[in-house]
Amino acid sequence: MNIATIAGSLRQTSTNRGLIRACIELAPEGLTFDTLSIGEPPHYNGDVAARGEPEAVTRFKAGIDAADAVLIATPEYNYSIPGVLKNAIDWASRPAYQSVFAGKKTGMLGAAYSVVGTARAQSHLKQILLGMATPVFPFPEVLVGAAKAKFDAEGNLIDVPTREFLAKFMLAFAGWIKTG
Ligand SMILES: Cc1cc2nc3c(=O)[nH]c(=O)nc-3n(C[C@H](O)[C@H](O)[C@H](O)COP(=O)(O)O)c2cc1C
Numbered sequence: 001m002n003i004a005t006i007a008g009s010l011r012q013t014s015t016n017r018g019l020i021r022a023c024i025e026l027a028p029e030g031l032t033f034d035t036l037s038i039g040e041p042p043h044y045n046g047d048v049a050a051r052g053e054p055e056a057v058t059r060f061k062a063g064i065d066a067a068d069a070v071l072i073a074t075p076e077y078n079y080s081i082p083g084v085l086k087n088a089i090d091w092a093s094r095p096a097y098q099s100v101f102a103g104k105k106t107g108m109l110g111a112a113y114s115v116v117g118t119a120r121a122q123s124h125l126k127q128i129l130l131g132m133a134t135p136v137f138p139f140p141e142v143l144v145g146a147a148k149a150k151f152d153a154e155g156n157l158i159d160v161p162t163r164e165f166l167a168k169f170m171l172a173f174a175g176w177i178k179t180g
Contacts, residue, residue, distance in 0.1 A: 001069065001177055002031075002032045002033070002034060002068050003070065003071050003177075004033075004035075004067035005023070005034065005035050005036065006073070007072075007073050008038065008075055008081055008084070008085035009082065010039045010084060013153065013154050015111040015150075016073040018155035019073040019142075022163060023073075023109070026166050026170055027174070028171050028174050034066075037060070038084055040056035040060070041054060041087060041091045042054055043087060049091075057091045064101065069104065069105040069107065069177045071108070072106065072109075072125065073109050073111070075110060075118065076114070076117075076120060077121070079121070080120065080124045081125050081128070089101075097132070101133070101134045103133065105134075105135050106129055106134050106135065107137035107173045107176075108126075108136070109122075109144070109166075110143060111144035111147040112145065112147055113148055116143070117146070117147065118144070118145075122141070122143065137172075140165075140168065140172060
């Protein structure tokens, strides 16, 4: 089974990119991963869409379409998801309810500096996915709060209990993708 991964931060040393790397390292056997980029699609503009889909959008959508499931790691920006992540999702969400996200099993996790660790961002992301008819992995939730202490300067996850929890999360996520 192939999983398309999306990190909601463009920072080179992003903790959310680090979370995705850790998920890949700790995943059970039998999963393969592709990394999708949210930085390339232009700002969503209906006029641009009407003239023809930008190549970067086509690539992003194809990555989701080809995958058995999607895994999104989102930071929390002002109690929600980053605009750059929402922009890429908005492009991929068309045509409404028949997009590459419709019916595509999706899991999420997130790292943020506050102690509530992306609870508000993930709640918004679930709402967004609901609007695209996307089934969301319900449990366990992964909220990595106080992230500054849990990653090194390169954004690698170094907190051992969090790594152990991620391994369990990936096992459960893989089972859900297989069985629904
Ligand atoms: C514009 C902006 C808004 C932010 N708002 C929040 C917030 O609402 N809650 C929070 O916990 N952290 C907030 N942060 C801090 C982020 O959690 C922190 O920068 C996080 O590590 C970003 O993820 P990254 O390491 O993957 O880039 C904000 C950061 C930025 C740049």
